[in-house]
Amino acid sequence: MKVKDLLENFVGNNSCSIEVYDRSNYNNVYNFNYSTEVVEQFGYFTLKEWRVENNTLKIIVQTQF
Numbered sequence: 001m002k003v004k005d006l007l008e009n010f011v012g013n014n015s016c017s018i019e020v021y022d023r024s025n026y027n028n029v030y031n032f033n034y035s036t037e038v039v040e041q042f043g044y045f046t047l048k049e050w051r052v053e054n055n056t057l058k059i060i061v062q063t064q065f
Contacts, residue, residue: 001046001047002043002044002045002046002047003038003039003042003043003044003045003046003047003059003061004039004043004044005019005047006050006059007035007038007039007043008039010035015052016033016034016035016057017031017032017033017055017056017057018026018031018033018035018038018055018056018057018059019031019037019056019058019059020032020038020055020059020060020061021059021060021061021064022060022061022063023048023060023061023062024062024063024064024065025064028064030042032065039044042059042061045061045062045063046061046062047051047059047060048060048061048062049060
């Protein structure tokens with residue numbers, strides 16, 4: 001599943017707290033306030049894991065192998 005597949009059916013005003021972690025380098029954490037921003041930057045990366053913690057959607061991807 002791609003990140004865009006998870007977020008394309010997002011219902012609401014698209015304003016939320018989203019953190020994207022890059023499994024290739026966990027020091028890379030990207031913070032977003034809108035799901036559309038995440039889709040633009042990470043939409044075609046494979047979704048490795050996702051969870052909701054403290055009202056924040058945490059998405060883990062791997063940009064390098």
